[in-house]
Amino acid sequence: MEFSHIPVMPKEVIEGLNVRPDGIYVDGTAGGGGHSGLIAEKLETGHLYSFDRDEDAVEAAGRRLSVFGDRVSVIRDNYVNAVPALKELGVEAVDGILLDLGVSSHQFDDPERGFTYRCDAPLDMRMDKRQSMSAIDIVNKYSEEDLTRVIREYGEERYAPRIARAIVNARKDNEILTTGRLTEIIEDTVRPPMREKGVNPSRRTFQALRIAVNSELDNLREALPGFVEMLSTGGRICVITFHSLEDRIVKNCFKKAENPCTCPPSFPVCVCGNKSLGKVLTRKPVTASERELEENPRARSAKLRIFEKI
DSSP states (O other), rough: OOOEEEEEEEHHHHHTTTTTTTOEEEESOOTTSSSHHHHHHHOSSEEEEEEOOHHHHHHHHHHHHHHGGGGGGEEOOOOGHHHHHHHHHTTEEEEEEEEEEEEEEOHHGGGGGGGOOSOBBBOOOOOSSSSSSOOOHHHHHSSSSHHHHHHHHHHOOOOOOHHHHHHHHHHSSSSSOHHHHHHHHHHHOOOOOGGTSSSSSSHHHHHHHHHTTTTTTHHHHHHHHHHHHHEEEEEEEEESSSHHHHHHHHHHHHHHOOOOOOOOOSSOOOOOOOOOEEEEOOOSBOOOOHHHHHGGGGTTTTEEEEEOOO
């Protein structure tokens, strides 16, 4: 299956990054190379480093971005490793960083990747196939307590204890190896009268498992401060999130970078010595236009936040 992913809010991202022809930029989530291509088009003597941990994404981005020659480097790695990787390449500062945290259309639409509850396939959900742990391991090896925590915290699922208990009971007879079997268990547990209107009862559990398998929130918390530090003066970081858990992390990180003071509010002047690293350019997150939503409904939950280094 051809790797496909429609870049979300392309105009807003390029404007947000304020791409300079001679600048150094990082796309930490290359996907199929959509955003990366838009950045590279603006470069003359500058350079773009495009990262992704998904082998299919790297291959697709490499093909798409090959027209830009040596202006672009495509690197297979998790964005959480981007700062040390760039420093090994001699890059000490960059002018812009983009993270599009959405799961690609390819990952959702290819049933063999095991991301979706809409068809029956092996439980997987790994963005990096070199990784050993998959959703099968979590579903079949985590304790009921740990499953409850994952489903509740990462899926914000009100029925997390019920679903976790049902999974543990079901796996006593046979391992749960497919998305179809897991979906059956959830549907049998969250009966129609309990379901939220318009929401598939499996959606939140599948989201939770995907986040856990790929350490998505931990990676985001770890990477953001380093990215802010690596920006050159006037450099910007743009982050597109797709659910409240991610958005909260980004919002809080940017807020702390703008105002890192730890002094009690009663102090008349700051004595902690922590200096602001920059300013938040988006007091409210940017969202997709109605026109874009008509063409790409998956952009409906996307939120873009931007921070500028000073």
